[in-house]
Amino acid sequence: MRRSYGQYCGLARALDVVGDRWNLLIVRQLLMGPARYRELQDGLPGVATNLLTDRLRDLETAGVIGRRLAEEGNAIAYALTPWGAELREPVEGLIRWSTPLMTRGPGGDHFRAEWLVLPLSALLTGKPAANRSWTVGIAVDGVLVQVRTTRSGTEVSPHDGRDLDAVIRADAAIVLGLAAGVLNLDDTRALVDIEGDESALRAVFNPPTRS
Amino acid sequence: MRRSYGQYCGLARALDVVGDRWNLLIVRQLLMGPARYRELQDGLPGVATNLLTDRLRDLETAGVIGRRLAEEGNAIAYALTPWGAELREPVEGLIRWSTPLMTRGPGGDHFRAEWLVLPLSALLTGKPAANRSWTVGIAVDGVLVQVRTTRSGTEVSPHDGRDLDAVIRADAAIVLGLAAGVLNLDDTRALVDIEGDESALRAVFNPPTRS
DNA sequence: CCGCATCCTCATGGATACTG
DNA sequence: CAGTATCCATGAGGATGCGG
Numbered sequence: 001m002r003r004s005y006g007q008y009c010g011l012a013r014a015l016d017v018v019g020d021r022w023n024l025l026i027v028r029q030l031l032m033g034p035a036r037y038r039e040l041q042d043g044l045p046g047v048a049t050n051l052l053t054d055r056l057r058d059l060e061t062a063g064v065i066g067r068r069l070a071e072e073g074n075a076i077a078y079a080l081t082p083w084g085a086e087l088r089e090p091v092e093g094l095i096r097w098s099t100p101l102m103t104r105g106p107g108g109d110h111f112r113a114e115w116l117v118l119p120l121s122a123l124l125t126g127k128p129a130a131n132r133s134w135t136v137g138i139a140v141d142g143v144l145v146q147v148r149t150t151r152s153g154t155e156v157s158p159h160d161g162r163d164l165d166a167v168i169r170a171d172a173a174i175v176l177g178l179a180a181g182v183l184n185l186d187d188t189r190a191l192v193d194i195e196g197d198e199s200a201l202r203a204v205f206n207p208p209t210r211s
Numbered sequence: 212m213r214r215s216y217g218q219y220c221g222l223a224r225a226l227d228v229v230g231d232r233w234n235l236l237i238v239r240q241l242l243m244g245p246a247r248y249r250e251l252q253d254g255l256p257g258v259a260t261n262l263l264t265d266r267l268r269d270l271e272t273a274g275v276i277g278r279r280l281a282e283e284g285n286a287i288a289y290a291l292t293p294w295g296a297e298l299r300e301p302v303e304g305l306i307r308w309s310t311p312l313m314t315r316g317p318g319g320d321h322f323r324a325e326w327l328v329l330p331l332s333a334l335l336t337g338k339p340a341a342n343r344s345w346t347v348g349i350a351v352d353g354v355l356v357q358v359r360t361t362r363s364g365t366e367v368s369p370h371d372g373r374d375l376d377a378v379i380r381a382d383a384a385i386v387l388g389l390a391a392g393v394l395n396l397d398d399t400r401a402l403v404d405i406e407g408d409e410s411a412l413r414a415v416f417n418p419p420t421r422s
Numbered sequence: 423c424c425g426c427a428t429c430c431t432c433a434t435g436g437a438t439a440c441t442g
Numbered sequence: 443c444a445g446t447a448t449c450c451a452t453g454a455g456g457a458t459g460c461g462g
Contacts, residue, residue, distance in 0.1 A: 003436090003452090006257060008317035008383065009326040010306035010333075011239050017312070018305075019232070021213070021454075028222050037425055046217060048455045053426055075424075086308055093301030094229075095221035100294065101228070106219035115220040122221075172219065213434075214454080232435075248444050259436050264445055286443075427459080434453075441446070 017062045018087065022047055022055050024094075027064065027080065027087050032117055034079035036070055045110045059084070092122035099123070099180045105173040113143030114158065116172060120147060121156040123179040129153065130203040136196075137167040138175055147204050154204075166196030178205045228273045229298065233258055233266050235305075238291065238298050241276060243328060245290035256321045270295070303333035310334070310391045316384040324354030325369065327383060331358060332367040334390040340364065341414040347407075348378040349386055358415050365415075377407030389416045 005012040018024050022044065029035055029043045041052060056078060059065045064084035070077035080087075095118060102119070116138070124147060133150045137159055144159040144167070168175070170192040177183035184206055185192070194201065213231050216223040229235055233255065240246055240254045252263060267289060270276045275295035278287050291298075306329060313330070327349070335358060344361045348370055355370040355378070379386070381403040388394035395417055396403070405412065 004320075005236065006320050007236075007326070008313070008320040008322040009236075009239070010309035010313050010330045010387075011302060012236060012320075013312040014305040014309035015235060017309075019230075019235075021230070024226060024230075025216065025218075025220075025223060028220070038423095041425095046455085048457095049426065050428080050456095051454070083308075083311065090301045090304030090308055091222060093304045094225040097294075097297055097301055098221035098225035098228075101224040102219070102221050109215075109217050109219040109223075111219040115218070119221045176221075252444095257436090259438090260445065261437095261447080262435065265435095424462090426461095429456105429458080431456090432454085434451105436451080437449090439446100439448080442444095 014090075017064065018059075020055065020058065022051060023059060024087075024091065026052075026055055026059065027084065028091060028115075028118060030065060030078060030080045030084070031088055031091065032114060034068075034070075034077045036075055036077055040078065043112065043114070092118065092125075095119050095122045099176070099182070102176050103173055103180070103182060105171070111141065111172060113140045113145065113172070116140060116145050116175065117156050117158065119176060120145065120179050121154075123176070123181075124149075124154045124156065124204065127154065132203075134165050134200040134203050135162060136200050136204050137164040139167055139169040140172050140175060149204055164196065165200035166194065166198060168201055169193040169195075181205075225301075228275065229270075231266065231269065233262060234270060235298075235302065237263075237266055237270065238275065238295065239302060239326075239329060241289060241291045242296070242299055242302065243325065245279075245288045247286055247288050251289065254323065254325070303329065303336075306330050306333045310387070310393070313387050314384055314391070314393060316382070322352065322383060324351045324356065324383070327351060327356050327386065328367050328369065330387060331356065331390050332365075334387070334392075335360075335365045335367065335415065338365065343414075345376050345411040345414050346373060347411050347415050348375040350378055350380040351383050351386060360415055375407065376411035377405065377409060379412050380404040380406075392416075 004016045018027065025044055026040060029040055041047060056065065060067060063081055065078050066081050067076050067078055129151045130149050135146060135148045138145045138147060146157055146159040148155050174183065174188055174191050178185065178188065185202060215227045229238065236255055237251060240251055252258065267276065271278060274292055276289050277292050278289055280287065340362045341360050346357060346359045349356045349358060357368055357370040359366050385394065385399055385402050389396065389399065396413060
């Protein structure tokens, strides 16, 4: 663990635990589900193996993650503890805050379509619910993410094979702009490829009752 | 700025901006209002002057804070930009997450009563509103923080001199436990000193309709 | 292969002294 | 008061080794 701030302040103590470099990105990966060491390394381009090991130990000691035997074979899987899973709220808060940084586009940065699951969840949750259920697919870089809106809320996940009312194919920045509400479908018509029932996409991205 | 993660991911880009050591603690200080260099240094025990200067420059370049002339004299004051002020949400999320780390008590850590304003705001906001307005004082280490509940919400600030319906004097850990709902007034009777209308304190700490 | 541990280099952080 | 300058300790990042 990096040197403690030594302050009796909630933010300082939270950062003593998850403020070290890579820690919150490890949590991001595990918020999408348990993962093995190799999967974490793949999802965190640039992390050194010694750092990843160190951070996993630190987070385990602090009670944020746990190690257990993976489903298949006798390998190790890492997963969030219940307390660790509660980091979803501040992590999604930071993701919402980062919207101005994301709508600039990816530049030369690494990108994995799986990284869209959390931002879409953070941005779409809390929007007014549609008057019926819709399941739409968002295709970025050949990866299909699924958004399901019901009257009780919105959930985002990798595509599980179920029927989709519509699919939109676009760049990540466009998708995030649509989800954040800084872009709308009409303005981006030339930049997106739509199949299926377009009203489903409107229900997801443009809340039905705006006025 | 520390080396970028180089990931087109909202969390990674947010951390590229505010993930460096001390950055979020500087934001914490500025969430309580604009401050001068000296005040920041005082509120961040242990920070080296070169680091504070570096971080202030980084945050200014990124658009999180701004410099302007202070009210008095020709000194410089630092303040959050509108975008920087939006960090309140993720910061309060981290503070709420840190509750288990805080109820252990301060240990040997530095403590300033002003640091209670944000946690109390994060923990008390969103609790069911009382059926009338109350203004209570919370005295820790001789510093008086004021909590005002109205039907429209709860606001926390340093005491501004107005009349208080009640005052509670206790250790910081007790106060945070009460605000987080892991302690209640009846269990901590021996550890707190109460003046004034106790029902005002119950309205603030123990939501009126629990069942 | 997977899951690390070790070694090495260099950038960064921290403490202190100093200056316009 | 509001920072610079300097020095040293620490941590990050990359390469490689190695047991199961």
